[in-house]
Amino acid sequence: MTQITITINGERISAEVEPRTSLADFLRDDQRLTGTHLGCEHGVCGACTVMVDGVPQRSCIAFAATCDGSEIRTIEDFDDDDVMGDLRDAFTAHHGLQCGYCTPGMLATARDIVTRLPDADEKRIRLELSGNLCRCTGYVGIVNAIKAVLAKRKG
Ligand code: FES
Ligand code: FES
Structure with a gap:
C-alpha cells in the first residue's frame, strides 16, 4: 500500500x-x-x-x-461555478446530452476550452473535444453549446 x-x-x-x-x-x-x-x-x-x-x-x-x-x-x-453553470444551461438549450453518460467528462473539457481558449472557433472546439466521445448526440449540440457560452462571455 x-x-x-x-x-x-x-x-x-x-x-x-x-x-x-x-x-x-x-x-x-x-x-x-x-x-x-x-x-x-x-x-x-x-x-x-x-x-x-x-x-x-x-x-x-x-x-x-x-x-x-x-x-x-x-x-x-462545480455546482457554484459560473462557467459550469453557463455550460449546463447551454448543454440543455442546445441538446448537448442525451443519456448523459459522457456529460461529466464533456463538461470538464468544455469548461477547460471556455476558460483557456476564449477565441476558440468551431474547428478548435472540435479539436479540443476530440478526446471525449459521445455515442448519442452527434456532437453538434455539444459544439453549439460551447460556442454559445464563448459568445455569451465575450458579449
Ligand atoms: S473511462 Fe477513462 S478514457 Fe474512457
Ligand atoms: S449523451 Fe450519451 S454518450 Fe453522450
Whole structure:
C-alpha cells in the first residue's frame, strides 16, 4: 500500500492505496464521487475526465498514487461555478446530452476550452473535444453549446 495525501474538491485527504489503483476507482469507490464516469477504462473515451492541478486528465489511466500532493476537482465541485453553470444551461438549450453518460467528462473539457481558449472557433472546439466521445448526440449540440457560452462571455 502507498500512503497519499491529496486535495479533492477543496478537502485534504490522506489515504492508503494499492499502487495500481486508478484515480477513477479511488474517486468512485473510496471517495464515493460517482459523478466521474467510467466508459472504456483505457484512456479513449474521456468520460472519466477530471481536473488534476488545473489540467483535464483521464482518471482511468492515472494512478491515485502518482497524484500524491495534487489538487483534484471532480464534477461535484462545480455546482457554484459560473462557467459550469453557463455550460449546463447551454448543454440543455442546445441538446448537448442525451443519456448523459459522457456529460461529466464533456463538461470538464468544455469548461477547460471556455476558460483557456476564449477565441476558440468551431474547428478548435472540435479539436479540443476530440478526446471525449459521445455515442448519442452527434456532437453538434455539444459544439453549439460551447460556442454559445464563448459568445455569451465575450458579449
Ligand atoms: S473511462 Fe477513462 S478514457 Fe474512457
Ligand atoms: S449523451 Fe450519451 S454518450 Fe453522450
